[in-house]
Amino acid sequence: MANGNAEVFVTPTMLSTWRFGNLPSVAASAVNNFIIPAGDNVHGLLINFQSAAPAPLTRTQLITDVAHVREWLNGELIFDRTTTEILDDYKFHFDRFGALAAPLGQLVISCMNHHLPVWDQTRGAALGMLKTGGKPGAGPYNVLSVEVTMTAAAATAATAEVHVITDLYPQEQTGLHIRRLRTTRDLMAIGDNLIDNLPRMAKGLLALHVVTAAMDRVNVTADTREVYRDLPWDSLQILMNSAGRTPQAGYSHIPFDLGNDLFSYLPYQGLSKFIVNVHTTAAPGAGTVILLDEVWDHVRE
Secondary structure (H helix, E strand, O other), rough: OOOOOOOOOOOOOOOEEEEEEEEEOOOOOOEEEEEEEEOEEEEEEEEEEOOOOOOOOOHHHHHHHHHEEEEEEEEEEEEEEEEEHHHHHEEEEEEHHHEEEEEEEEEEEEOOOOOOOOHHHHHOOOEEEEEEEEEOEEEEEEEEEEEEOOOOOOOOOOEEEEEEEEEOOOHHHHHHEEEEEEEEEEEEEOEEOOOOOOOOOEEEEEEEOOOOOOOEEEEEEEEEEEEEEEHHHHHHHHHHHHOOHHHHHHHHEEEEEOOOOOOOEEEEOOOEEEEEEEEEEEOEEEEEEEEEEEOOOOOOO
C-alpha cells in the first residue's frame, strides 16, 4: 500500500444462503428427518413450501399442512415450535420493519437473537458447527438434525425446499446461542396463576410467550428482585413496542430482553426462586403452552 501499512483483511459481514434439498415427503402425516451437513456457522433455515401450481402457500395453508418443526444439535433439542408459533414469532420480531405481503410460503427456523445493535453481537449466536478441538475445514463437526412433520390434513403443499443460512466467518465452536423451546402448565384460575417450576438449565431467559389472550397483569420475581410488579398488559405492550416488538394476538408475551443488548436477558443460573404470576380475566386452561426463548452457552458434544 502507498502508506507502507500492511493491508488488513476484513471478513465480509454478509450471509450465505444455500439450498440443501427438498423434504422427502409433504404427504399427509409425513415425518421428515434429516441432517444438515454444515461446517460453517449456521444462522437458521428457510423452508419454502409451494403448491402444485406452483405458488407459495398462504398462512392458512401452511398451518393446515405443516404441524411442527423441531431441531437438535448433537441430540439436544434447540427448537420446538408449531407452524402457527413459527409464523407468529417472525411477526413478533420483524413486523417493526413493516409486514410482508402474503403469501410467501416460508417457515423461518432461527437460532438468532434478533434485536442486538451491531452485527458482531448478532452473529455471536450462530450455531458454530465445529466440535471443541476441531480444525476449520477438517472437523470433526457437530450434528444438526431437523424434523418437519406434516399434518393429517395436509392437502396443498407439493414441494418444500430447505435453505441453510450461514456466515463467512471462520468455522467456530458453538458458544452463546438461542434455544426456542416449549413447555406446558395447567393455568386453571381466573386471577392469579403462579408458575414457579420452569426449568432453569439455561444461562438466561430472553422471553416467555404464554399462549393465551386472557392475561391482564403480570408479576415476575427472580430471587428478591421484582422484575415486573403488578404490571398491566397494556403497559407491557407499550414497553415491547418501544423496543421493536409487535405483540401478537393470542399470546401474552413476557420479555426480559427489551434493552436490546448482548446482556439483556434474565439470568437463570443460580436462581433459587423464579416465579411468574400470570393474572388472567379467564382461566387459560389445562396444558397451556408456554414458549421459552432461552440463552445457552454450551452444548453437549
